[in-house]
Amino acid sequence: MAQKQVAGPEIERLIQLLAKLPGLGPRSARRAALHLIKKKDQLLVPLSEAMGIAVRDIGICSVCGTVDTSDPCTICSDEKRDPSVLVVVEDVSDLWALERASAVNARYHVLGGTLSPLDGVGPDDLNLASLVDRCGAPEIQEVILAISATVEGQTTAHYIMDQLGHLDVHVTKLAHGVPVGGELDYLDEGTLAQALKARTRF
Amino acid sequence: MAQKQVAGPEIERLIQLLAKLPGLGPRSARRAALHLIKKKDQLLVPLSEAMGIAVRDIGICSVCGTVDTSDPCTICSDEKRDPSVLVVVEDVSDLWALERASAVNARYHVLGGTLSPLDGVGPDDLNLASLVDRCGAPEIQEVILAISATVEGQTTAHYIMDQLGHLDVHVTKLAHGVPVGGELDYLDEGTLAQALKARTRF
Numbered sequence: 001m002a003q004k005q006v007a008g009p010e011i012e013r014l015i016q017l018l019a020k021l022p023g024l025g026p027r028s029a030r031r032a033a034l035h036l037i038k039k040k041d042q043l044l045v046p047l048s049e050a051m052g053i054a055v056r057d058i059g060i061c062s063v064c065g066t067v068d069t070s071d072p073c074t075i076c077s078d079e080k081r082d083p084s085v086l087v088v089v090e091d092v093s094d095l096w097a098l099e100r101a102s103a104v105n106a107r108y109h110v111l112g113g114t115l116s117p118l119d120g121v122g123p124d125d126l127n128l129a130s131l132v133d134r135c136g137a138p139e140i141q142e143v144i145l146a147i148s149a150t151v152e153g154q155t156t157a158h159y160i161m162d163q164l165g166h167l168d169v170h171v172t173k174l175a176h177g178v179p180v181g182g183e184l185d186y187l188d189e190g191t192l193a194q195a196l197k198a199r200t201r202f
Numbered sequence: 203m204a205q206k207q208v209a210g211p212e213i214e215r216l217i218q219l220l221a222k223l224p225g226l227g228p229r230s231a232r233r234a235a236l237h238l239i240k241k242k243d244q245l246l247v248p249l250s251e252a253m254g255i256a257v258r259d260i261g262i263c264s265v266c267g268t269v270d271t272s273d274p275c276t277i278c279s280d281e282k283r284d285p286s287v288l289v290v291v292e293d294v295s296d297l298w299a300l301e302r303a304s305a306v307n308a309r310y311h312v313l314g315g316t317l318s319p320l321d322g323v324g325p326d327d328l329n330l331a332s333l334v335d336r337c338g339a340p341e342i343q344e345v346i347l348a349i350s351a352t353v354e355g356q357t358t359a360h361y362i363m364d365q366l367g368h369l370d371v372h373v374t375k376l377a378h379g380v381p382v383g384g385e386l387d388y389l390d391e392g393t394l395a396q397a398l399k400a401r402t403r404f
Contacts, residue, residue: 021234031224031295044256047216052254055247057212069213093232
């Protein structure tokens with residue numbers, strides 16, 4: 001960094017905070033800050049306002065755990081969604097990804113992570129108690145575990161299975177197989193084996 | 203985008219504005235927005251405040267054209283800088299780069315771009331009139347043109363030379379040559395030719 005003072009500390013602070021965003025490093029944060037300052041009316045003012053609104057209004061949905069400006073969130077209070085299905089995801093980003101794909105018209109439950117004893121993440125650190133509560137409601141018939149196919153994800157899925165064992169709900173998981181548009185050559189053996197085992201009639 | 207509403211429009215607007223930053227696309231803007239919302243107290247609140255301060259306080263220095271919270275800016279009002287030298291740069295980012303390198307202890311003049319007739323950028327669109335004014339001050343002895351070695355940059359440099367011709371100042375430009383740490387193999391012919399021509403005794 002410069003030994004000499006180039007500008008007021010306010011600009012340096014803006015750059016340092018922008019550099020903490022995922023996808024921006026120190027150099028690109030400097031570019032972003034300059035871009036913001038140059039486009040003051042078109043970008044800096046609206047973004048500053050949007051962030052002010054976010055600080056004031058955005059919170060965690062007390063039902064499903066996603067982020068939204070209303071509580072219960074837009075999805076939980078959407079009457080057009082199938083009330084009999086609950087989709088369990090690790091993170092809000094997974095919920096957004098499923099919604100972008102318009103993959104399912106149901107409500108969600110955001111765990112907030114996966115069980116990971118090595119990182120000190122136990123059952124009490126995830127939204128698991130509220131999941132069991134919600135799954136006990138009479139209208140729930142199916143719980144879809146849309147959880148990553150990683151070791152932690154699958155451990156979490158098995159734990160949830162155990163917890164829901166006494167309830168009268170179907171617990172399902174996402175299919176394994178070849179990604180749409182994927183080339184066999186680049187797939188790992190585990191995926192290929194699963195895709196073959198779950199082959200369907202053409 | 204999702205047909206269905208995933209969350210309040212406030213989050214979507216935050217994502218759209220973040221996506222306009224250089225270095226962030228639609229997908230990374232979504233990640234950045236979620237990161238901001240999750241780290242509300244550590245990141246969203248401070249960044250929102252820093253942006254509010256930037257909106258309120260940051261402006262253009264009326265002397266040199268850089269961005270700062272004070273006018274004249276920190277550099278223009280720094281008494282320890284050599285008052286006889288003026289460094290002409292295209293953009294604030296170039297000024298910051300020179301300052302990071304601690305390359306020169308002088309004041310600057312930010313043109314705000316280069317002459318580019320094809321893009322409709324003429325002399326009146328740049329801070330050229332104020333440059334000629336400043337260079338007419340009796341204390342100025344040298345004007346360093348720290349302008350890109352592009353066609354537009356060199357055109358602008360020549361134009362400035364013309365404008366300053368009647369004044370009693372030395373106009374200098376940056377040396378061409380091999381970048382420090384650069385491999386000859388990867389350099390273009392023009393740079394190599396210039397580096398040979400300007401060779402110095404070992």
